[in-house]
Amino acid sequence: MNKQILRSSNWFGRTGKDGFIYRSWMKNNGIPDHEFKKPIIGICNTWSELTPCNSHFRDLAEYVKRGVLEAGGFPVEFPVMSLGETLMKPTTMLFRNLVSMDVEESIRGNPIDGVVLLCGCDKTTPALVMGACSVNLPTLVVSGGPMLTGKHKGKSIGTSEVWRLAAGLEDGSVTEEQLRSMEGDLCRSQGHCAVMGTASSMACMVESLGLSLPGNAAIPAVDAHRKVLAQASGYRIVEMVKEDLTLSTVLTRNAFENAIMTNAAIGGSTNFIIHLLAIAGRIGVSLELSDFDTLSKNIPLIVNLQPSGQFFMEDLYYAGGLQAVLKQLDAVLHKDTLTVNGKSIAENYAAAECYDDAVIAPFHKPFSDFTGLAVLKGNICGDGAVIKPSAASPQLLQHTGPAVVFENIEDYKQRINSEELEVDASSILVLKNVGPKGYPGMPEVGNMTLPRKLLQQGITDMVRISDGRMSGTGFGTVVLHISPEAATGGNFSVLKTGDIITLDVPARTIHVHLSDEELEKRRAKGQPQTMEAPRGYVHLYTQHVQQAHLGADLDFLTGGSGSEVTKDSH
Template identity: 40%
Template sequence: MKLRSQKILSRPEWSINRAYYKSMGYTDSDLEKPIIGIANAFSTTVPGHYNLNQVCQAVKDGIREAGGTPVEFGVIGACDGIAEGHEGMRYILPTRDIIAHSIELMVQAQQYDAIVLLGSCDKIVPGMLMAAARLDLPSILVNGGPMLGGPVLHGRKADTTSIIEGVGRLNKGEITDRELEQMEDSCAPGCGSCSFLGTANTMCCLAEALGMSLPGSAMIPAVYTARMSVAQASGRAILDLVEKNITARRIINQKSIENAVRLVSAIGGSTNAALHVPAIAYEAKVDFNIDIFDDFSRGTPLVAKMNPAASANVIDFHEAGGVPAVMSELTHILNTDAMTVTGKTLAENLKGHSSPDNEVIKTSAEPFSASGGLAVLRGSLAPDSAVTKPAAIDPKMLSFTGPARVYDSEEQANQAIMDGQVQKGDVLVIRYEGPKGGPGMPEMFKAMKLLYGMGMAKDVALVTDGRFSGTNNGCFVGHISPEAQEGGPIALVRDGDQIEIDVDAKKLELKVSPEELDKRRLTWKAPEPRVREGYLYLYSKLAESSDKGAIIKNRAD
């Protein structure tokens, strides 16, 4: 093995570096082995990361057992759930790029030979995958696993989103304050990523489909002993990747990215994947655009359903066979020769995998539906694209037309819903919430949950240049590009304008004449930026549009 770490650890020139390591207890024997960086996003603020120190110890054990030397460093990670519905959500998506940048900086500064990425949640996992693709070193991702579900409420096991739905029911007088408090105490019974198929679990499943996590590992619950076993196995696997010189871009490439899109589509994953896949592809130097996402999604059967599209949660999905069972149903449309972190191809990994039931995971011959869980729409309201999730939309709302009720911020819209200003049949428009306008492209999570809790989720559509949580259901369309802050058509919508949503026809139309829109454009002026300092200010100046993954470009091409 040619170890780049040895270039800065050989005697006598680099004896000073050896001295730095020895001051922390490393030995001569340690410094002769591959130096494996461990990017650990542990914290006591993110439930999905609360157990990562235990996971990290298991990874270290595997690394040492296989003949490597683990070196751990910290990575930031914010909790989407805690940030939902207030100013903090504007900071969430921008953390993704900070995570990628910080890992790159640390790994390159210290010249590690390989990297193990420890993260479980929404922006942390894609940020880590972006870093792996950018660095192109041997890399593997290990997540902390999902939390268990709570007691059964309204036909499904409770989870953290049950609370905001409960707030809507409390507002209608359907439950008491005490009942809401009991829900608060029981809906999240332990640590882990949230037990529904939100962005966190979608991205962990996507990482496995990419070939960047060990087969079957994505949805092992946080409290299962198998979570520590697979962490230790991942520690051993990274040394095998170093020995074989299997770097990240041998795994993250055109073939595996197509496989990942197929998987997300087949399980009805979060719409946020449509932001993160282009960003990961950019770092891997793979040509990718949002239309590819749509083509693959529409050509992939929906073979798995779970909350928010069904009552099953991700623990049920894991017990039904998880990612390998789904991918084994898709082999006829997958690139099965794609390389994975096992050092084997996808086809080799999938041998013998199938689902033991036909409830959570169905066959490709008899799927839940013939097309996948995500769709890209275009039209006069979204010339560059918009994203929706048919798997989470009631069939009667796949085609919806109604008058616009327009709000220039998430906060205004949430208050309007609570005040009863939004009526059945309306198309709720929330704008100036894109990457630049938000800034930070916050999720319209709370608005959708309030509509659900108030019994209007099947009667009101929501369109926005912001984005959505993977837990949302109802008729929603996000990621509208161009965004309002850049003068996109969504900035010109007025109360009462008719908006047509037709998911099957891939249409999102503002039923206003081009002449009238031209008149409105003459008087439109971009609002003053919400933020004038700090990282959000920088992000608002540098971020690309949502159809390009809201990335910050970091190379000259």
């Protein structure tokens, strides 16, 4: 390869003082001179002991390096901020955009010709892809893989059990001692959540977008095949550099449409929407919230995984993985979209087989006719809202009831279990001010635990509405991502307890029974809640974050990708 076409030659190919500095300090690691003439491959690592899902990434990176070296490249591993969904406060979503900036500038400012992104836990995947899109180099994703299915007293369990246990604590059917006894059984291996939560949805997203090698999504974290895939990915990224196969070549409009249809078929997380919108905004592909409904509407649920179904990611792997799912979608996918291995998506899944149709049902005989996602419109969400019909109670998908309104998360926590709270099974729980600006950061609190007194009566689901998000492991009849959010002063901000709301998912509407005049009068009197953020990144975030229907990215980060080299400071 002619070294002049390598981006890294702008550093290591120089003569004089600059070349001396660039090479000399790298040589303190024992690097011989001839290595600087090879493609330099960055391995962007989100390993952290505070991100348990990604705790095996040090080991996984070594297998990527093997592949890079085997293909004639030179690997350089670098860290970026990591987001541990299970530990980090107030919410990792607040910092997704910050990590994307870390990734973008780490790639842009360093002598890197291509990059492998190591990501697993929920926000690490979209953050890394968003940052890489803004530089647009040859890029390949290696996910960390799901953990093994939990086993407790002969029963398979996964992360969705958390929400059942939380309800059990409230209604008295579960004790703290029982909860403690399950902890080690739930998370019994390295890897991210074992169900089709957000982390698994993100792994499926990158594979259906064509950003990973076939098979990436479902291989368990501790399976030896995960290491083999990591090494193959390291080898392939060197070839991608030689071919100049960049992200913008792979991430076409058709690739995004394939990912949306795939997410509907697998019952993926509602968080998929907000992350894919942000990725599209970074790479410059036109994508709107309405596209998700249009493309998902006729896609049935064919993957029988929790929280929408019965099985786990480990079962999906044994059943044939995502490639077997894509083959079932052959009639609707854009078959000629290019993937990072240089083949079309259809070429990749051509030889795939389904080994268990209880896990992966045929397209013509689906596990459920309910699609994985639906987009709603109405007078409380002029820019849209989302719901996951596959995880909802069918009898609540068309429901009218009185609102029980909580002004913020603190108000909810204080009153939800009060005996004085006027609420019954027909009520609709409404939680405001948990959106991008209002919280800030848009936390996963939308699937509110039901009032204790109703849980004790055997009520297991109610319609719930918020401008926040919910975990991909969650379930229930939950309307999310209300846009515009309450903190902007729109109609959602002026809802009151007792207002009658109608949810009609088949009609794709959600409506409060108030006249335009009444809503306008309330808005004129209302004063939106705002959370003061006087300094630092949180201040920057609240000033520039976009609404949910735009992906909740920072307004100054969208569009304009490119790999120009930072000016020298030496």
